[in-house]
Amino acid sequence: MNMPDAKKILVRVRVNGVAREAEVEPRTLLVEFLREHLNLTGTHIGCDTTYCGACTVILNGRTVKSCTLFAPMADGGEITTVEGLAKEGKLHPVQEAFAECHGLQCGYCTPGLLLSTMQLLKKYPKPTEAQIRKGIAGNTCRCTGYQNVFKSIRMAAAEMEKR
Amino acid sequence: MYAAPFSYFRAASLQEAVKLLQELGEDARVIAGGQSLIPLMKMRMARPAALIDINFIPGLGDIHNSKGELRFGALVRHADLEHSAAGVTVPILHDCAAGIADVQVRNQGTIGGSLAEADPSGDWGTALLALDTSVVCLGPEGERTVPLEEFIKDAYTTALTHEEIVTEVRVKAPPKGSGGAHLAFKRSAPVYPTASASVQLTLADHNTCKDARIVLGCVGLTAIRAKEAEAGLRGKPLDEKNIRTAVDAARAAADPQSDMRGSADYKRVLVGALVKRAIGIAARRARGESVDAGHEYAGR
Ligand SMILES: Cc1cc2nc3c(=O)[nH]c(=O)nc-3n(C[C@H](O)[C@H](O)[C@H](O)COP(=O)(O)OP(=O)(O)OC[C@H]3O[C@@H](n4cnc5c(N)ncnc54)[C@H](O)[C@@H]3O)c2cc1C
Ligand code: FES
Ligand code: FES
Numbered sequence: 001m002n003m004p005d006a007k008k009i010l011v012r013v014r015v016n017g018v019a020r021e022a023e024v025e026p027r028t029l030l031v032e033f034l035r036e037h038l039n040l041t042g043t044h045i046g047c048d049t050t051y052c053g054a055c056t057v058i059l060n061g062r063t064v065k066s067c068t069l070f071a072p073m074a075d076g077g078e079i080t081t082v083e084g085l086a087k088e089g090k091l092h093p094v095q096e097a098f099a100e101c102h103g104l105q106c107g108y109c110t111p112g113l114l115l116s117t118m119q120l121l122k123k124y125p126k127p128t129e130a131q132i133r134k135g136i137a138g139n140t141c142r143c144t145g146y147q148n149v150f151k152s153i154r155m156a157a158a159e160m161e162k163r
Numbered sequence: 164m165y166a167a168p169f170s171y172f173r174a175a176s177l178q179e180a181v182k183l184l185q186e187l188g189e190d191a192r193v194i195a196g197g198q199s200l201i202p203l204m205k206m207r208m209a210r211p212a213a214l215i216d217i218n219f220i221p222g223l224g225d226i227h228n229s230k231g232e233l234r235f236g237a238l239v240r241h242a243d244l245e246h247s248a249a250g251v252t253v254p255i256l257h258d259c260a261a262g263i264a265d266v267q268v269r270n271q272g273t274i275g276g277s278l279a280e281a282d283p284s285g286d287w288g289t290a291l292l293a294l295d296t297s298v299v300c301l302g303p304e305g306e307r308t309v310p311l312e313e314f315i316k317d318a319y320t321t322a323l324t325h326e327e328i329v330t331e332v333r334v335k336a337p338p339k340g341s342g343g344a345h346l347a348f349k350r351s352a353p354v355y356p357t358a359s360a361s362v363q364l365t366l367a368d369h370n371t372c373k374d375a376r377i378v379l380g381c382v383g384l385t386a387i388r389a390k391e392a393e394a395g396l397r398g399k400p401l402d403e404k405n406i407r408t409a410v411d412a413a414r415a416a417a418d419p420q421s422d423m424r425g426s427a428d429y430k431r432v433l434v435g436a437l438v439k440r441a442i443g444i445a446a447r448r449a450r451g452e453s454v455d456a457g458h459e460y461a462g463r
Contacts, residue, residue: 009171026171026214027204048164050202051353053267062242062270068201069271072171073194073218119266137352137460138265 011071015040016084026072030064031055033071034081042082042111046140053139056112057081063119065138082111085118093159094118094152103152105143113139117153126157166204170213177301177330180217184326185303187213193328194218195238195276198268217328224273233334237275245269253336254448254456255343255363259290262345262458265352275329278311281385283318284355289380290345292388293361295335302327318384340373341365342448344441347380347458348433350424356381356458357424360413360437364396364445372396377409377442381424382417382434389416392438401446406439413438 011028012021015038022037034040034057046054048067055067058080085092094117097103104110113136120127120135127135132153141149172187174180184191190212194200203209217223217238224238226247233249233256241260244250250257263269263286277287278298288311296311303326314322323329337343347359359380367373375396377389392412399405419430444456 007170025168027166027168029165048205050198050268053265053353056267063267064271065267068268069197070166070171070194070201070214072173073197073216075173116266134352135266138267 009072011075013074013077013079015079016081024071026070028071029067030057030059030069030071030074031066033074034066034079040081040083044108044111046108046112051140052109053112053116053136054109056115056139058115058119063116063138080115080118082114085114092118093163094121094156097156097159098149098152101152101155102148103144104141104149109139109141109143113141113149117156120153121157121160125161127153164205166201167207167210169204169211171216172213173216173219176220177217177223177328180215180220180328181301181303181326183213183215184328187215189325191215193279195279196240196272198264198272199276199280199282223330228336231336233336235274235332235334237273237329237331239274239332241269241272241274241277242266244274253294253334253343254454255290255293255345255361255445256334258345258457259286259361262286262347264354268353274332278314278332279321279323279329281315281317281319281321282355283384283386284359284381286345286347286356286359286380288315289359289378289386290361291332291334292378292386293343293345293363293376294337297333298329299331299333300327301330306330308333312388315385337363338365340367340449342445342450343376344444344448344454344456346437346441346444346456348437349458349460351460355424358382358419358430358434358437360434360441361386362438362441362445364401364442364449366401366446366449369450370400372399372401372405375409377413377438379413379417379434379438382419382430384418387416387418389413389438392416396442401442406442409442410435410439 008023044054046052050068192211194214223236227234244260298314343363345361347356349356361378363376365374375393377392379387392409395409414435419427421427
């Protein structure tokens, strides 16, 4: 048997357009890499069991649950976290819509929901009700009852179409 | 939650992955999407000493259509298939791919990983058994192609030797006049189904059933081909009486266990209902109709 050798390895990524790197144990989860090693604490850990989607980030154009990826698997990747949505101090239309329509209460699930909404609207700029429901089915919110989240997504879609 | 420590290797080619499996021995595991393996490692139900990451192998996520055969590289993600042309021509593949878990898990989980995991509640093992499917395995001695029936041996057990990896999944395109459906029932998106059913029917004259495959998922240690149910339809008109006979036979073929997803009795009734609906949708699709179907869960 080869003894596990938890030798640290270098992981290099681009996060929100900025090159970042850190030497970590291979078992470091992507969410911990972002929070503990890169100090980007906007991405949350909810269930830690691939259910709730609070840890959702965009990796190479696709949403993933960052609690269910080892950091080395993302090496060389392009990552968007919630910190990357606002530009020059101005909220992204998706963030504005969530604020406007009360798409959040405690806000714990929000970073994940915002990124799932980004992914949804990229694929379906004018999503149907069914596409909205399916698009955020991997994100649990304990507060809102989802109705205002749906409203926020519809408003974001309308706003983004105008621009 | 932290997985137990492990050493990490990144394979640049299939050959290198096999070589690493040979060198590192029994305690090394391949990692693809990680959507089954990482949760298990975090709960310390799996503690591989080494992981061989195959995600960086070029071309392993390609889909090819070669002379009536669809070839899916082991790294084809559920989401790739959900949005592929293959899912349009063979709707049962779309039903399956588009319903697994949620967007995030589908973006990451792979067809090769699903079959290698052989979870009794997994969707691919059920849906692909309704088609002519084979699994290409590469090992130190070279490549072999194993029919899916022989590939899945038992719950979480496949025909793969320790030194082999899945490289491709091959599906024979169904003939003209054939239609299929994969239906699954689950409580919410990010969970495995409570029961599922896959049906592929080939019709002769819009109503006579020339061929039928009926497969039940989550109600046994592996997906179950309900062969008596198939015989109840083969060569016969698709009328209410014959469909009822097939559904009864399918229900009898199920061998469910009671667990947190439901009692054995409940699952048996559920799988019968899913078979009945899947037969209806498969027949409509075989006649050329476009029907939206797939996983059912609250809020969908
Ligand atoms: C919240 C959640 C909900 C889910 N719901 C469903 C569902 O509804 N239906 C469903 O079908 N699945 C479901 N899944 C499982 C998901 O589809 C997984 O992606 C899949 O089962 C495993 O694929 P993977 O690529 O992630 O494999 P991994 O987790 O990387 O690997 C799984 C196993 O297969 C081995 N392996 C992987 N690739 C290969 C290969 N090419 N050759 C040899 N061995 C290999 C690994 O060593 C490991 O033992 C769910 C998962 C989660 C986390
Ligand atoms: S913390 Fe990752 S899915 Fe809940
Ligand atoms: S706003 Fe509190 S969990 Fe969603």
